[in-house]
Amino acid sequence: MKVLKFGGTSVGSAASIRNVKNIISSRPGSKLLVLSAMSGVTNQLVEISAGVKNGNVNNIFESIRNLREKHFGLIDELIEDPSVNEDVKSVISAQLEILQSGCSEKWSEDLEARILTTGESLLTFIFSSYLKEQNIGNTLLDARDFMHISNLENPDTGYVGELLNDILKTSEENDIFITQGFVRLDRNNNVSTLKRGGSDYTATILGAAIRASEIQIWTDISGLHNNDPRFVENTHAVAQLSFEEAAELAYFGAKILHPQTISPVIGKNIPVYLKNTFTPEAQGTCISAIAERKGLKAISAKDDITAIKIKSNRMLMAHGFLKKIFEVFDKYETAIDMITTSEIAISLTIDDIRNLDLIISELEQYGEISVDSSHSIICVVGESLIEDKGTSRLFEILQDVPVRMISYGGSSNNISLLVDTRHKIEVLKKLNEKLFENNLVKSV
Numbered sequence: 001m002k003v004l005k006f007g008g009t010s011v012g013s014a015a016s017i018r019n020v021k022n023i024i025s026s027r028p029g030s031k032l033l034v035l036s037a038m039s040g041v042t043n044q045l046v047e048i049s050a051g052v053k054n055g056n057v058n059n060i061f062e063s064i065r066n067l068r069e070k071h072f073g074l075i076d077e078l079i080e081d082p083s084v085n086e087d088v089k090s091v092i093s094a095q096l097e098i099l100q101s102g103c104s105e106k107w108s109e110d111l112e113a114r115i116l117t118t119g120e121s122l123l124t125f126i127f128s129s130y131l132k133e134q135n136i137g138n139t140l141l142d143a144r145d146f147m148h149i150s151n152l153e154n155p156d157t158g159y160v161g162e163l164l165n166d167i168l169k170t171s172e173e174n175d176i177f178i179t180q181g182f183v184r185l186d187r188n189n190n191v192s193t194l195k196r197g198g199s200d201y202t203a204t205i206l207g208a209a210i211r212a213s214e215i216q217i218w219t220d221i222s223g224l225h226n227n228d229p230r231f232v233e234n235t236h237a238v239a240q241l242s243f244e245e246a247a248e249l250a251y252f253g254a255k256i257l258h259p260q261t262i263s264p265v266i267g268k269n270i271p272v273y274l275k276n277t278f279t280p281e282a283q284g285t286c287i288s289a290i291a292e293r294k295g296l297k298a299i300s301a302k303d304d305i306t307a308i309k310i311k312s313n314r315m316l317m318a319h320g321f322l323k324k325i326f327e328v329f330d331k332y333e334t335a336i337d338m339i340t341t342s343e344i345a346i347s348l349t350i351d352d353i354r355n356l357d358l359i360i361s362e363l364e365q366y367g368e369i370s371v372d373s374s375h376s377i378i379c380v381v382g383e384s385l386i387e388d389k390g391t392s393r394l395f396e397i398l399q400d401v402p403v404r405m406i407s408y409g410g411s412s413n414n415i416s417l418l419v420d421t422r423h424k425i426e427v428l429k430k431l432n433e434k435l436f437e438n439n440l441v442k443s444v
C-alpha cells in the first residue's frame with residue numbers, strides 16, 4: 001500500500017480535485033489517501049474559534065455561511081447526479097450544524113480542535129462521494145478511529161498500525177482508502193490536531209504505521225526547492241535528499257513540509273516523494289536513506305525565534321552550570337534550537353515562548369539575562385557540508401549583515417545562523433546568489 005497526501009491547494013477547487021482524481025486513477029495498486037481541508041478553510045476555522053473565544057458571534061455566523069457556500073459550490077461543480085448532489089449537501093449541512101452548535105459552547109482547547117478539524121471532515125466526505133459518482137470505489141475512514149497520538153513528538157506508530165490494520169481487514173474490498181489529515185485523538189481521547197500543516201505528518205505517521213512501500217506528498221510546487229521560493233527568485237527543486245537533510249530543512253522552516261514530517265519514516269526507511277498535483281510529470285524530490293551526493297543542497301529559514309543570553313562570571317571554570325540552565329528549560333518543556341557558549345555567557349534560542357516569563361525569572365538567579373525576539377534561524381543544509389572548503393565564503397557573503405549566533409559543527413550537515421528577521425530575506429537572497437547562482441560552494 002502507498003500513502004498519498006494531497007494538501008489544501010490540491011483539493012482547493014473542483015479543477016484541482018479533478019487533477020487529483022486523474023493522478024490516483026492513473027496509478028495502479030492500493031492507496032491510502034490523506035486529504036487536507038480546501039485551502040483557506042482552516043484559516044477561516046481559526047477565525048471562528050477566535051470569535052468564540054472573544055464572544056464575537058456575528059462574524060461566526062457569517063463565516064459558517066461562507067463555508068457552506070464554498071463547499072456547496074464545490075459539490076455543484078463535481079457531482080452532477082441531482083439526488084447524490086442533494087444527499088452530499090445534506091451531510092455537509094449536518095456537519096456545519098454541529099460546527100455551529102459547538103460555537104455556542106464555552107471556548108476550550110478541546111472545542112478549538114473540533115472546530116479546526118471540521119475542514120478535513122467536510123472535504124474528505126465530498127471527495128469520497130465524488131469518486132463514487134465517477135465509479136471509483138473507495139472507503140472513507142474516520143481518522144479519529146486510529147490516529148491515537150498521545151505523544152506529538154514521538155508518536156506510537158505501532159499502536160496506530162494495530163488500530164488501522166484491524167479496520168482495513170474488515171473494510172470493503174477497495175483499492176482506495178481516504179482519510180483526514182491533521183486530526184488526532186490525544187491521550188484523553190479528545191480530538192486534537194497535529195498543529196498547522198499537520199497533514200504531511202499524518203501521511204508519514206500512517207506510512208510508518210502500515211509499513212507503506214512509499215509516501216507521496218502532493219502539493220502545488222515540484223519538490224523541495226533549494227531556497228524559499230516565496231522570497232527568492234531563481235530557486236530550483238532538489239532531486240534527492242537524505243532523511244537527515246530533509247528533516248533539518250523541514251524543522252528549520254521549509255514550509256513545504258510540516259516540521260516533524262520526516263521523523264516517523266527514518267527508522268522504517270520508507271521513501272517520501274514530493275510531487276506537484278498541477279504538473280504530475282515533473283520529477284519532484286525523492287527523500288530516502290542516503291544522500292546521493294555530498295555538499296550544499298538547500299537553505300531554509302525559521303521565524304519567530306527568541307534568543308536568550310545568560311551572562312555570569314560564575315560560569316568561569318565552573319562545571320554543572322549548563323546543567324542548571326538546561327534544567328530550567330526542561331522544567332517548562334521548552335525545546336532549545338541553537339546554543340553557543342563563551343567563558344562568561346551562554347546564548348540559546350527557543351521558538352516556544354509560552355513560558356518565557358517563568359523561564360526568565362528562574363534564570364535570573366544564574367546571571368544577567370537579555371532577550372531578543374523577532375529573530376530567524378537561517379539553516380544551510382547538505383551532506384558533509386562542513387568539509388566543504390567553500391563554506392568559509394559564507395562569512396564573507398554575510399559580512400554586511402549582523403549575525404547574532406552561528407552554529408557550526410554540531411552536525412556535519414548543517415550550518416545555522418541567527419539573524420534579526422528584518423534581515424532574513426536579504427540573507428536568503430545573498431546566499432542564493434553567491435552559493436547557488438555563482439556556485440561558490442562545490443560538492444565535496
Ligand SMILES: Nc1ncnc2c1ncn2[C@@H]1O[C@H](COP(=O)(O)OP(=O)(O)O)[C@@H](O)[C@H]1O
Pocket residue numbers: 006007008009010036039197218219220221223224225226227228229230253254255256257300
Ligand atoms: N524550500 C521550499 N521548497 C518548496 N516549497 C516551499 C519551500 N519553502 C516554502 N515553500 C512553500 O511551500 C508551499 C507548499 O506548502 P503548503 O502551502 O503547506 O502546501 P499544501 O497546502 O499542499 O500542504 C509552496 O507553495 C511554497 O511556496
Ligand SMILES: N[C@@H](CC(=O)OP(=O)(O)O)C(=O)O
Pocket residue numbers: 006007008009036037039042043119181182195196197198199200
Ligand atoms: N488544514 C490544515 C492541515 C494541513 O496540513 O493543511 P495543508 O496540507 O494545506 O498545509 C492546515 O491548514 O493547517
